[in-house]
Amino acid sequence: MAGLVRIRLICSTVAVVVIIIAAIVGEFTALPAAKTAAAAATVVFMLLEAVALTRGGHIMLAFCLAATVVTLAIHPHGGEVVMHGLNSAAFVIGLFAAVSLLRDAAETSPLIQRCGDVMVRQPPGRRYTVLSVGSHLIAVILNFGVLTLLGVMVQRGNTLDAAGGDQRIADIRKQRMMTALLQGFAMMTVWSPLSVSFAVMQAAIPGVDLAHLLPVQGVLTVLLLLLGWAIDRLTFPPGLRGTITTPLPKPAEPPSWAPMGQLVLLVGSVITAVLGMAWLLDIRPVISAMVVVPISAWLWLAVQVWHSSPLLAPVLATRRLARRLEISMPAFRTEFAVLGGATFFGAVAAAYLTPSTIADLLAHVALPPILLTIALVWGMMVAARYGVPQIVSATLIGNGLSGLATHGIHPLVLTSGLMGAWALSACTTPVGAATLSIARQSGVSTKVVGRDWNGRFVLSGSVVVAVWMVVLRAFLH
Template identity: 35%
Template structure:
């Protein structure tokens, strides 16, 4: 049943979002429940904790609220949407991780001269992160470890250690730009679903300059802290052609997302649900063509069907955490008197710009004790969907939350990104987050 439960949820959710189908909703709702029940034994602690809290809160709403069913169903539909969103990105990630183009383009980024290694790795990680998501850290991290051998460092362990630190930090900081710049990312989906008056075109003029400042600061700091007494061996740079091909592919997928959004008159996160699976099948079909004649589409679909249990099972924690956070937000937000909350914040002086700064600090502080930004950003964005009650333009609060999410990725030892890098480097996540990246943060 696992093999079909999540695909049924995805199809039903798309039917509901694009055709306003009640049947689609009732296809998605039970299918997602079956998926979560079957995946429960293999989920992580945070995923199980969020779902437990969600069940308890649902019981409280059912018992004490006069009309709980609309609230519960709306919250569950949010869960279905984000389960579908994560699954759509997961299909694209599967195609990417099977692609030789990804590995070849990654080698171009890794094998750069020290002067240009930071900008290429940082911007490359942001670009790859749009398509591969957190898989880019596994991919590039493994490449960095292999390329940074003692032989490559000229037999000097000091050079080897410095190269590892600079490349790992460039990769992590670049990946952390994705919440600010990626139109395909989870961060944008959370913000736009909670603040429907916004669109990507309204956020980009604020988010992109913010990301540029973060990138420039990281590059300047890398250059300022570079070791001046060590002479690294000369690196032979490979042809940039694979990187150019990947950039064209990433732009093509992004253009397809915007084309679907405009053509079907749907919001950008809904367009991602359509464009990313289509791109994944198309990309995999091109890879399958090499095995013989034909378009490769049948082979690609067959491969996805044969391995669907593993493909959809691999997203269990992301679906539970992101969907569970959206579900909690859907339950809590209708129960809070937002006008009263706005008046309270104004009375305490937390309105306008200080409110945005406070929201950032709340997300960051909670991240330092292990609460994923998905949870805190979802709740804050939902509670202040109408930002004018606290004297703030919605773009400002939205980009403040996106920035906090980005900063949490480089500063919290408990994020998935930091856990992946700790495993790859054999170092403590506290060392990576607070010692290696503390000054930059």
């Protein structure tokens, strides 16, 4: 039995590697065989790992199977629609898998551990800022892993003894620090070329120039991070905190800020390499990320073993990366099922929303284009609050509104708004991996995390995003 399990895991890993390679080859060569290989590998992986999926993964696959059967039965181009959905799912899975390799390298890096120690050992006055910004930076390379890494450190430092025996103080500290981690992580999806949201929006909404999108999203990210800081200060003003202004226990020597500088340099180098390759080769940043990130992960692993074995560092790094592939790729089965399944379902559903159908619907909506755009963005947030994955809503909205200009909706405005709403929704959706992780580590329900801890931030953020869209549209016109 153990031997069969091992064979299954190896085959699953090979399938994911095929997805990554086929997605890259397909982008550079436009060979139909590459897309076919990626789609076939996706189906193979799901068949191999279906037995080990969680309930959420099984539900998503059931929806995808139902959509496939219905589409093949009633849609005049059912086969093409299903293949398009599989190709879209394969691409998102390939991107997530490739980017996750950097996380595997980060998990064994002393640098990340030192950065985490610096962040959790801050006085209350700057604790939120350092934790949210630090979580934001580490999330670029660790993705969801940052919540586990820093969450464990926060829980370890936030003891009842450290709070002077006052449970109220310990609970307030937990809320503030875990909220900072979640919000910092979530805001990464507003701008990062390594995020799934970036890939989905670029694929779903055509006509968005990267040179315009990145600066716009950078400004929006700063605005939302500042909003989180302001709400934290208003919720826990210094006069109200009283004894909770005492810092967490400090180490014998104050931690150096040098690791944070090294982290900024590392993240900046990876992002620069991704964008530089995209510009030089005239390809989408998500494709260059699928090339650059695995190479960066290998180099990072080689650096980690360089001092002990300089000559063997390349070999040891290759072996460790291969071992991590075999462990981490099958372990992402549920993430692949949910992300890939949501992408597939959204792409198939969008095939029923023809431009003429959308035009007829919009003709009956008595709203100016900008208000309609804001309504769509807020609609995605509401849907996410009730369990509809953002990736489904974003794909439907993007693919359904293929002729954005004809409806008076600027593609950049809609893309910016949806990415901001996606990030805000990650702080409140009850089925999101981020809120589930924070709730589990904090010992509270997702309802507490989404409503009590982040409700004010998300509601205020939705207003900020709406105002931002209005200003951006005015500037573009």
